[in-house]
Amino acid sequence: MVSAIPHYTLNDGTQLPAIGFGTYPLTGDDGIKAMISAIENGYRLLDTAVNYGNEDEVGEAVRQSGIARDDIAVTTKIPGRHHEYDQAVSSVEDALRRLGLDHVDLVLIHWPNPSVGKYREAWRALVDVRERGLATSIGVSNFTRQHLADIIHDTGVTPAVNQIELHPYFPQAEMRAVHAELGIQTESWSPLGKRSAPFDQQPVTDAAEAHGVAPSQVILRWQLQLGALPLPKSANPQRQRENLDVTGFQLTEQEMNAITALGRPHGRLFGGDPDIHEEM
Numbered sequence: 689m690v691s692a693i694p695h696y697t698l699n700d701g702t703q704l705p706a707i708g709f710g711t712y713p714l715t716g717d718d719g720i721k722a723m724i725s726a727i728e729n730g731y732r733l734l735d736t737a738v739n740y741g742n743e744d745e746v747g748e749a750v751r752q753s754g755i756a757r758d759d760i761a762v763t764t765k766i767p768g769r770h771h772e773y774d775q776a777v778s779s780v781e782d783a784l785r786r787l788g789l790d791h792v793d794l795v796l797i798h799w800p801n802p803s804v805g806k807y808r809e810a811w812r813a814l815v816d817v818r819e820r821g822l823a824t825s826i827g828v829s830n831f832t833r834q835h836l837a838d839i840i841h842d843t844g845v846t847p848a849v850n851q852i853e854l855h856p857y858f859p860q861a862e863m864r865a866v867h868a869e870l871g872i873q874t875e876s877w878s879p880l881g882k883r884s885a886p887f888d889q890q891p892v893t894d895a896a897e898a899h900g901v902a903p904s905q906v907i908l909r910w911q912l913q914l915g916a917l918p919l920p921k922s923a924n925p926q927r928q929r930e931n932l933d934v935t936g937f938q939l940t941e942q943e944m945n946a947i948t949a950l951g952r953p954h955g956r957l958f959g960g961d962p963d964i965h966e967e968m
């Protein structure tokens with residue numbers, strides 16, 4: 689296990705590890721094995737979703753790991769087809785049954801699906817779910833400034849987290865500024881850039897050479913220095929360790945800026961603009 693990772697304190701006073709483990713698309717026995725390996729390697733935050741179809745496996749990995757439940761944070765996300773109030777509540781209850789847990793540490797609305805127009809209802813449901821103790825913290829994913837303003841206006845409750853696409857080709861300067869303004873923790877999905885990871889780009893390779901680390905470690909260190917909480921996925925134990933081992937060096941301001949400058953207006957991996965892209 690690598691050295692202890694730092695924590696972020698959320699706007700509701702709870703804490704999350706500064707790096708979590710992405711579990712998509714890990715399923716079945718191999719999925720459980722990969723998740724247990726991640727926990728053994730030091731991850732204490734597992735990110736799943738109803739739509740990943742692996743909540744059973746996540747619960748199983750937590751139980752088999754031998755680590756106390758309270759020492760592992762579990763996040764799930766409710767899907768677009770469950771945005772009506774009653775369905776959103778049942779969605780969380782069903783997720784807990786699959787996970788075999790009495791609460792999750794964080795539950796998110798997975799996508800806003802604005803054409804459906806029910807994310808405000810889903811948020812009211814999550815506020816009540818938290819009230820009942822089924823989730824310690826509540827948040828959203830893929831929400832824009834407007835979606836955030838809508839749900840905060842309705843309930844007076846600011847999400848603790850917004851999980852968004854964030855990697856060097858799409859550094860999300862504007863949404864990070866919105867989050868800073870509102871006190872929302874940024875979580876990064878596809879934090880390495882998935883299959884388009886810029887491991888061979890000069891700002892990344894130069895920093896890797898300067899600090900004697902791997903390009904993947906440079907990117908995850910960049911995430912931490914931006915104040916984001918990355919959720920790298922790896923089924924490989926060695927890469928799992930490597931991805932967590934990013935606290936022993938510091939990128940300079942110049943290195944940070946050069947990596948951020950890899951950003952492109954059309955840098956999203958698959959056109960996941962939350963005003964247009966919808967997932968049910």
Ligand SMILES: NC(=O)c1ccc[n+]([C@@H]2O[C@H](COP(=O)([O-])OP(=O)(O)OC[C@H]3O[C@@H](n4cnc5c(N)ncnc54)[C@H](OP(=O)(O)O)[C@@H]3O)[C@@H](O)[C@H]2O)c1
Nearest residue numbers: 710711712735877878879880881882904920921922923927
């Ligand atoms: N909220 C949302 O809408 C949303 C959308 C997408 C993803 N997510 C979450 O974000 C998590 C991570 O996203 P992601 O899987 O799309 O992207 P990612 O973590 O950026 O990339 C994962 C890919 O990179 C490889 N990899 C991991 N570590 C590596 C390393 N050190 N060196 C080289 N290659 C490495 C992995 O392969 P190996 O497994 O072979 O190592 C895998 O193919 C997901 O698991 C999910 O939890 C959320």
